[in-house]
Amino acid sequence: MMQEMRIDTDLLGRLLDVPENPEEGADWALVRAARVRSWSLPALPLSALENEGHQLGTGSRDELRRIRDRRGTYAGILVDVITAEPATRVIKGLALAELYPAGLVRPVGDLDLFVPDEAALWRVVGAVVARHPVQEIGVSLYGRTDRHMLVSLLWPAADPALEPSLKVEVCTAVFAGNRRDVGTRATVPEHPVIANLLAVAEERFQRPFEIKDVVDVIVADRHCTGLIDQIAAAAGQFHLAPELSELLDLTRRHAEIGPLGEVADSLHDAVVRERRRRREWTQPLVPTGVGEPARALMAGRPVGGLLLEEQRWHADMRESLLHPFDEGCLLRTPVGTYLLVDHEIVTHELYERALVELERLERG
Known part of the structure; x- marks a missing residue:
C-alpha cells in the first residue's frame, strides 16, 4: 500500500520553488514565496511550520489567527x-x-x-x-x-x-x-x-x-x-x-x-471524446428581436448587475423580476434593483435612462 503523502514544509518548498538553503532563511523564504502567489496562501506554510515546532512570532501567529x-x-x-x-x-x-x-x-x-x-x-x-x-x-x-x-x-x-x-x-x-x-x-x-x-x-x-x-x-x-x-x-x-x-x-x-x-x-x-465534442461544437444562433440581457446570455456571456437602488431586504419577494425597457433591462430583487449589463463601461445616458425607468416603475 502506498504511504500517504505528507504535507509538510519540504513538500511546500518544492511546490513553491524555494531553494533548499536560501540565504535569507528557510522559513522566511517559504512564507514569502507563498505571499507572492496569493494573499491567503501563507496560512498554509505558516501552519505547517507551526505543526513542525518552528518558532512563530507575533505577526505570524496573528496572521494564522485571522x-x-x-x-x-x-x-x-x-x-x-x-x-x-x-x-x-x-x-x-x-x-x-x-x-x-x-x-x-x-x-x-x-x-x-x-x-x-x-x-x-x-x-x-x-x-x-x-x-x-x-x-x-x-x-x-x-x-x-x-x-x-x-x-x-x-x-x-x-x-x-x-x-x-x-x-x-x-x-x-x-x-x-x-x-x-x-x-x-x-x-x-x-x-x-x-x-x-x-x-x-x-x-x-x-x-x-x-x-x-x-x-x-x-x-x-x-x-x-x-x-x-x-x-x-x-x-x-x-x-x-x-x-x-x-x-x-x-x-x-x-x-x-x-x-x-x-x-x-x-x-x-x-479526454479524447470531450476534446472532439468541443471541436465539433457550434455557437447557437441568437434569434433576431431578442433584447438584452437575453441576447448576451444566449451568446454565452454572463450579465452583471449595476445597483440602482438598494433595499435592505424585501421578505415578501421570492424571485427576482426582469423588466425590459427600450435601452436595456432592470432586475428587481429582494435586495434592490439593478441595471443588467454585459460590458464594463456603462454610459451616463444608459444609467440616467435606467433611473428614469425605475422612477416610473415606483410611481406605478
Whole structure:
C-alpha cells in the first residue's frame, strides 16, 4: 500500500520553488514565496511550520489567527444558511478545508454555496443579511438556455489593510462553463469529494491551476478510495475530463497520489471524446428581436448587475423580476434593483435612462 503523502514544509518548498538553503532563511523564504502567489496562501506554510515546532512570532501567529477566525466565521454562516435552506451545499473552500489534516490550515478566502433554485437562493441571502454586516451585494445572471443566478455578499475583514473583504457567494449552478463549448451544468455530483474535486477542475476555465489546487488534490486523494470509477464517470458527464486530467498530471509531477493517480490513468478516452465534442461544437444562433440581457446570455456571456437602488431586504419577494425597457433591462430583487449589463463601461445616458425607468416603475 502506498504511504500517504505528507504535507509538510519540504513538500511546500518544492511546490513553491524555494531553494533548499536560501540565504535569507528557510522559513522566511517559504512564507514569502507563498505571499507572492496569493494573499491567503501563507496560512498554509505558516501552519505547517507551526505543526513542525518552528518558532512563530507575533505577526505570524496573528496572521494564522485571522485566517482561522475567517474560516470560523464562514462555518458559522453555513450553520445559519442550512437552517434557513437545508438543501444548501458548500463547495470548494470550506468543504475542502475540512478534509485537511489537523493543524494544517487551508486558506479559505470566500464561502461558496450552491442551492437548487432561485427561491432557495434568496432564503440563503436573507439569512446572511439578517445576521452579518453585509455592505455590498452583487448580482449576476448566467446560462444560455436556462437562467442561473450568482449573488455575492461582502463586508470588511478583521484587518482591511491586510486582507480583502469577507465574501459569501450563493449560486444556482456551480459549473458555469467556459462561455463557449462547455455550457452551464445545473447539477453537481452527490458525493461531496467528487463534487469538490470537479469544482477545482472547473476553475481552469478562469485561471491556470495553482499550488493550492495541487495540495487540494493531495488531500482529496486520501478520501477517494473506492471512488475511481465514479470520479472518471463524473469527469465525462460534466465535460471536465481535460481539466481534471491536467490537474491530476500537474499533481503527479510534484507528489505521489494513489486513487487519483488511477483516475488520471483512466481518463485518456474521456479526454479524447470531450476534446472532439468541443471541436465539433457550434455557437447557437441568437434569434433576431431578442433584447438584452437575453441576447448576451444566449451568446454565452454572463450579465452583471449595476445597483440602482438598494433595499435592505424585501421578505415578501421570492424571485427576482426582469423588466425590459427600450435601452436595456432592470432586475428587481429582494435586495434592490439593478441595471443588467454585459460590458464594463456603462454610459451616463444608459444609467440616467435606467433611473428614469425605475422612477416610473415606483410611481406605478
